Amino acid sequence: MARKIGDPSILKARLEAALKQAKPRDIASAQPMAEIVGMTWAGFRNNHISPDAKFPVKTRGAEGKQWEFQVVKVLKYMIKICDKKIAANTHRNNRNSEMVGITVPDEESGSDIxxxxxxxxxxxxxxxxxxxxxxxxxxxxxxxxxxxxxxxxxxxxxxxxxxxxxxxxxxxxxxxxxxxxxxxxxxxxxxxxxxxxxxxxxxxxxxxxx
Known part of the structure; x- marks a missing residue:
């Protein structure tokens, strides 16, 4: 079954690919960091940074001051978030499948419910x-x-x-x-x-x- 755009498995795969290319000391400003994770800056900020008080921001942007991110740290953090979402999806899928007496294929168990x-x-x-x-x-x-x-x-x-x-x-x-x-x-x-x-x-x- 084709994966949906909002599927955390898709985002995780993209982040893992980016992590392989990143160097330990890489620092990125707002737009480059958004491009690394495959998003627009607005989408990255609104959907991942703003709702998460623990999101790893090296320097928060302000007037006359640009955003800064430690690339590897951001990628690893976002991968952990994806893992949690995949695990939650798997748990809900398995719970529902048990109720109707069926088994969800492993490749689909972490998909969006x-x-x-x-x-x-x-x-x-x-x-x-x-x-x-x-x-x-x-x-x-x-x-x-x-x-x-x-x-x-x-x-x-x-x-x-x-x-x-x-x-x-x-x-x-x-x-x-x-x-x-x-x-x-x-x-x-x-x-x-x-x-x-x-x-x-x-x-x-x-x-x-x-």
Whole structure:
């Protein structure tokens, strides 16, 4: 399966390639550092430096003072962040796959969990197989799965903007419009899911199955 632009595995591969070319004492200003990590300066600053108080900045830019970065230190730090995101994705993928009784391929286990259509299709196929085999899924397990699944969908929806535009190339007005539309969609999905899950939980209290 093709990797998405916002997939941390893609960024990690790019950073590791840059690290092989970097020298221990390399120092870069704003634009060169952004180019080294494969981003625009705006995208690099807004998506990686500003939200992270621990981001390794040698000299913070100000009026009459340029930004400075220790290249190797920045690359190693960003690779560690990618590893954490990949591990988190793997954990969520494995948790969801266990709930539906399937195994996510190793090469996909660290991918961005927001592959909603794939997960939906997979879930439907599993349900069809179990119906043919005369198996049942308990209401409690189904509730657990749907709770996690709903969280996955919401996180996927709210993360679309950064996945589509990880380097911050889109105009601020366009990103805001996308965020507003996606947030409205997330609220709608959340409300529907909560209503359905509450119904399942009520069934659990009565000792039922799905």
């Amino acid at each position: 927001a592959e909603i259509s794939k997960l939906t299709d997979l879930t439907l196929k599993v349900q069809q197989v179990r119906e043919r085999q005369g198996l049942y899924v308990t209401a409690e397990k189904l509730s657990d799965f749907l709770t996690g699944y709903n969280s996955t969908v919401i996180n996927g929806i709210l993360g679309v903007t950064n996945q589509v535009d990880p380097t911050g190339l889109l105009p601020a007005s366009t990103r805001k419009e996308m965020d507003d539309l996606l947030r409205s969609l997330a609220v709608s999905v959340q409300a529907s899911a909560v209503k359905y899950i509450e119904g399942i939980n009520a069934n659990i209290r009565k000792g039922g199955t799905s």
